[in-house]
Amino acid sequence: MPTNHAQRDTPPEPCPMVQFVGLISGKWAIPILYRLIVIDGPVRFGELQRAVAPITQKELTRQLRLFEQKGLLRRQVYAEVPPRVEYTVTALGKTLRPPLDALADWMRTHAADLGAEA
Template identity: 70%
Template sequence: MEKIVSSTESPNRCPMVDFVNLIAGKWAIPILYRLIIEDRPVRFGVLQRAASPITQKELTRHLRLFEQQSLVARTVYPEMPPRVEYEITELGKTLKPTLDSLAGWMTTHGSSIRDATTPAN
């Protein structure tokens, strides 16, 4: 019987495809980067304001996914009203150099991209 090799096991698979799948979505990088910069527990409302105009549903979806991937830790405090905090994990912190590099590249080259895509009058 032939073994089925998953896409992540393929020796020829581009690691960038897996990375893009990890951070897919408009809000993934801003959420992760905010948690990395804060480097402390952050309440949901603070994250939502930082990533404005993200919806509550979209932020919740991303945070749950990051929690499943062990990039973010969620702590629920049994208070009234309930308090929930999110914090970047040690694994999530390893993304910092990569995201810093992307932010630096955008700071350096962002205006060139915007200029190139702005229609001439």
């Protein structure tokens, strides 16, 4: 039986779910991103940290930098004393709202089935 060398030599397309998990990996990634999307406006660091408590300052900073590098949020530093920094979700980041809303709805619907709090 002849084999298709082009098919065999072509690397498989990366699984989009693996790529997505790589983007939002980490315990706090989705809560941070979802909070920024829901607020849909400038958010200061302290406000965001309180909203996703009990996250540490170090972890929040790490995750925000990653999202900024990926183009999912914008960081704005104001030349004030003390310095003021605000984070805003970008248009690209806002495109994640429908799938994240769907995940939140799914969790609300099935939390009891999973033995988790709704």
